[in-house]
Amino acid sequence: MAESGVAPAGGELDEEFAVPSHVDDVTEQIAAFAAGHGAGGRRVVLITSGGTKVPLESRTVRFLDNFSSGRRGASSAEYFLDAGYAVVFLHRHRSLYPYARMYSGINLLDTLQIKRDCDQVVVNQQVLPNIAKVLQRYQQVKEDGLLLSIEFSTLSEYLHLLKAAAQALSKLGSQAMFYLAAAVSDFYIPASEMPEHKIQSSNGPLQITMEMVPKILSPLVKDWAPRAFVISFKLETDASILLDRARNALDTYSHQAVVANVLDTRRGYVVVVTPETQAELILTDEDVRKEVEIEELIVSNLTAAHSQFMNKHQS
């Protein structure tokens, strides 16, 4: 999620970005999920994950995209589940998914064998290491109803579904966390300025002018879920501007923390920045050998901070 000093979005969302048809259904689903878990005293985290698609043509052939496999969001979901949270996983269609992410990029058909004697198709467990253990954990999470999956593809869908989710989760007050790990586009082409048909290449070089996407963090913190614990992410390629940009975001939006990271080192190093603190989380060589993931450290840091936040705000 990008942040900088720009006019906040709110009412104008509907004018500039088409409302997805299923937004009411999703709102109801999330509200029911939140009510069920909230009543049991369970914390709920909304994780956003993956990149957004920004169409360049209204009958879309071309689009602008953000680099994001959804790895950070998907693995974080697992650690939040381990920590006892219920998870709303708002993710880009076909981006990585909790548990299944471990086997992404593997051709399903390369993992299977036909067993003629028992008329079964079985998994080759050499090709899918730990599959029985992972499957068991996944099935347990499903059975307990702890993971609610919501998909988006375009920027418009993302913005509207996030708004719907925020409003549905706001009833949980400080018990709700927002973990905004999705790689959201900073730019878009307003519907009114978009060509209907495929841009013709014979017309010569292509000039594209894109407007800035309204900063959704502002209404989220101020209006939609003002009592929640909100974490945004800042990804830069230039390390020298990273911390300034993170501090700037906290000043602008007054939320609780920014997870700051640099593209090249993002799997081994992040800084969790809050108004008062700055915690460097680093994977040691030993961690890497043991296949510890940085998301385990991030989630551990933030769940502790969330506990403190809840204690302060419950009175």
Next chain:
Amino acid sequence: MAESGVAPAGGELDEEFAVPSHVDDVTEQIAAFAAGHGAGGRRVVLITSGGTKVPLESRTVRFLDNFSSGRRGASSAEYFLDAGYAVVFLHRHRSLYPYARMYSGINLLDTLQIKRDCDQVVVNQQVLPNIAKVLQRYQQVKEDGLLLSIEFSTLSEYLHLLKAAAQALSKLGSQAMFYLAAAVSDFYIPASEMPEHKIQSSNGPLQITMEMVPKILSPLVKDWAPRAFVISFKLETDASILLDRARNALDTYSHQAVVANVLDTRRGYVVVVTPETQAELILTDEDVRKEVEIEELIVSNLTAAHSQFMNKHQS
């Protein structure tokens, strides 16, 4: 693949588009594959499939993409294999893959069950219909070495790997077919004009100027594989300009056929345009009920045309 009257690419490819490090390995692989099958008299088709990624920044966060699941290329590969061809499948990383495509979008973990009695993880065959049959066919194709898989992500990779493939396959003469179904970007940002770091959203609206991609079809037909049977694809959203654009491409590049299709109807209707003929291929209601795919018709049309072409050019 896009075509229009623009200066052909050839030597300048290396200057404008970074050469992928594995291009020599790939060339060798394809040459060995072609030699093996060519000696046995088997025809070889190179299928390109999926969209290309065009970076907007050199340390890439943002990129331009083309809408394409790779469905047409992946299903066509199966029909070419059924028709006795060996297939080089040059496809976008993570786009649909022959046979596996039938189960795409399904979470692997939702298809599996743990069988405690036999200590196996087995497939729920209700969730993956026909899996045993599909798996058997896939394994046969693999065992017979009939499918060579090559991946690309960026436009640069696509262009260089296609060139390498074309040169490796040219030794087969008219026995080689090129089936250029990939959705290749018409525009790119030259390396010299690309910003190194992530474009900052605080700088205001984004202006992007993209240059036209050189038309690779021209050197492919003229220089790289001049005796091969070459099919390009034309996708438009505006049906009224489609056939003109297809004819224009044939005039410009002097290749053998264009498969012309419109975005909204592409799964049920295409026109195969050659210099002398124009064949409309249409799925009837009955076809749709029986789950016949348009690619079966396209491949049937083109394999017949390829036979004629070979007869004419073998003498």
